[in-house]
Amino acid sequence: MAFNLFPKEDKFFDLFEAQAESILKAVRYYKELTELGRFDEISVQKMHDFEHECDSNTRMMLELLNKTFITPFDREDIHELADKLDDIIDRLYSAAKRLNLYKITGVHEDLIRFASYFEDSVIAVGRALKGLRSLKQKAAIYQACAEVKRIENQGDQLNDAIIGKLLEFHGDAIEFIKWKEIISDNEKVLDDCKDSVKVIESILVKQG
Numbered sequence: 001m002a003f004n005l006f007p008k009e010d011k012f013f014d015l016f017e018a019q020a021e022s023i024l025k026a027v028r029y030y031k032e033l034t035e036l037g038r039f040d041e042i043s044v045q046k047m048h049d050f051e052h053e054c055d056s057n058t059r060m061m062l063e064l065l066n067k068t069f070i071t072p073f074d075r076e077d078i079h080e081l082a083d084k085l086d087d088i089i090d091r092l093y094s095a096a097k098r099l100n101l102y103k104i105t106g107v108h109e110d111l112i113r114f115a116s117y118f119e120d121s122v123i124a125v126g127r128a129l130k131g132l133r134s135l136k137q138k139a140a141i142y143q144a145c146a147e148v149k150r151i152e153n154q155g156d157q158l159n160d161a162i163i164g165k166l167l168e169f170h171g172d173a174i175e176f177i178k179w180k181e182i183i184s185d186n187e188k189v190l191d192d193c194k195d196s197v198k199v200i201e202s203i204l205v206k207q208g
Contacts, residue, residue, distance in 0.1 A: 020126035026050035
C-alpha cells in the first residue's frame with residue numbers, strides 16, 4: 001500500500017490563500033458595520049466567528065508545518081507569515097469589540113475610510129500570497145507588497161488628521177481618550193497587513 005510521507009507543497013499555498021479570503025470576509029463585514037453605524041453584541045459575535053475561522057486556518061497551517069519534512073520556504077518564514085496573517089484578524093476583532101465596549105453608535109466617516117483601506121490592503125495581501133505559488137511573477141508580488149505599504153502610509157496620514165481634529169475639540173477628555181484608542185486600533189490593522197507583506201518580501205529575497 002502506497003502512502004505519501006511528503007504532503008504536497010501546494011497545500012501551504014491553499015491554506016494561505018484561504019486565510020486571505022477569510023480575512024477579507026471579516027474586513028468586508030467590518031466595513032458594512034461602519035457604514036451602518038452598528039456595533040452591537042450580535043455584530044461582535046459574528047466578528048468573533050470570523051476570528052475563530054481564521055484561528056482554525058492558522059492551526060491547520062501549523063499542523064501541516066509540523067508534519068511536513070520538505071517545505072516550499074524556510075519553516076520559520078511559514079510560521080511567521082501564518083502568525084502575521086492571524087494578527088490582522090485578531091486586531092480587527094479587537095477593534096470591533098472596542099467599538100461595542102465604548103457604545104459607539106452612528107455613522108463615522110473616518111471609520112468608513114479606515115475600513116475601505118482595510119479592504120484594499122487585504123486584497124493586495126491576497127495577491128501577494130497567490131503569487132508565491134510559482135515566483136515567476138516577482139514584479140507583481142512586489143507591486144502588491146508596495147500597494148499594502150502605500151495604503152498603510154495613507155492610514156498613518158488619516159490617523160494624524162483625526163488626532164489633530166480631536167486635539168482641536170475642547171470637549172470631554174474621556175471621549176478624546178476613547179476615540180484615540182479606537183483610531184489606534186484601526187491604524188494598527190494596516191500595520192499588521194504591512195508586517196505580513198514584509199515576511200513575503202523576505203521570502204522572495206531568500207528564494208533569489
